[in-house]
Structures are given as structure tokens and as C-alpha cells.
Amino acid sequence: MSSPVTFLREFVKDPVQLGAVAPSGPSLAALMVEAADLKPDHVVVELGAGTGPMTAEILKVRPEGPFVTLEPNPPLADGLKARFPGVRVEQKYAQELRAILDDMGHDRADRVVSSLPWAIWSDELQSAVFSAILDVLADDGRMVTFAYVHALWLPAARRLRKALEDRFHSVTTTRVAWLNLPPALVYVCDRPRRS
Secondary structure, X not given: OOHHHHHHHHHHHOHHHHOOOOOOOHHHHHHHHHXXXXXXXXXXEEEOOOOOHHHHHHHHHOOOOOEEEEOOOHXXXXXXXXXXXXXXXXXXXXXHHHHHHHHHOOOOEEEEEEOOOHHHOOHXXXXXXXXXXXXXXXXXXXXXXXXXXXXXXXXXXXXXXXXXXXXXXXXXXXXXXXXXXXXXXXXXXXXXXXX
């Protein structure tokens, strides 16, 4: 079964977990990875890998180096393992990042590439996931995540922007990936704030 069909089937089963009806397109994946500015020695974490568009782009730009991708949905995680046999795929949630990195022999992540559906989550779930990310992200670390342009004015999107600004010293945006359906931009979040 094709990746888009698998993704749509899993969305219908659990829309809150996936948050989108289709995987991100190659233009958004390229923009995300470009914004992440991956270096060979960076410990890279991908959250919400889905069918793997970001994973593929990460491997294209940086084929080697410490990398783990998380996808809690079982069919999607199985698809990632089949598509990327050399990649560490964890069928786990972001809240388990500390244990995953410990198991990998790393105490920090340098880059987090997130495709998580922030805007549809409750404040409590957002906070729990942000706490897990900030717990492992290096002081000079960067997280990238995306938002759909058509929804930026909605309350949930404005709440996400504030949540990012509350948790990072710098939050900027990239150009728009107009070829993605729907068009999206990337939030580039640098230097986590420590509570």
C-alpha cells in the first residue's frame, strides 16, 4: 500500500495523533531540513516521522551520524523500518526522549525536527512534549517545526507561536513552501530557555 494511502488510513483511525490528512511534501521536507542546519556530529531527533518525508531528506543531507526517528503509530513505524532499514526507528512518544537518548549513549540532542500536530493538542499535552524536548535539547540546540499558512491567524496557531516564544530565546520563520499541500512555513527555534 502506498505511503499516502497508509497515512490517510491512519489519520481516519486517529486524527488527533496524526493531525494531517497527507504526509508533508518534498518541498516542505527540504525547507525543514535546510532550516535545521544539520552538521555531521549533531545528534538529530525526528518527532512524528509519519511515512518518512523528513527522514528521507535528513538522510539525503546527512547520511551518517547519530539519528533517531520517533513514530508511535504502529503501521507507520513499521513502514519506516521497512523503508529505512539502517535508521533507528522508535515506536515511542516524545515524552520518552530522555530514555531513548540514554540508550543511544547521548545526553543531549543538537537538533529536533518535529512534524508533530501541535495546534490540535491541548495545553497539557503540548507542555508535556515541550518539557521532554527541552530536557534533552542542547543549550545551543535548535528545533524546527512547521505550520500551515492558511491557519496562522487561528487561535491555536497563535497559541503555538506564543508557546514557542516562551520556550526558546529566538523564534523565526522561513519562507513559505508554496508547493506543499497545504502551503507551510517553518518555525526555527533556537536556544531553549531553561526554567
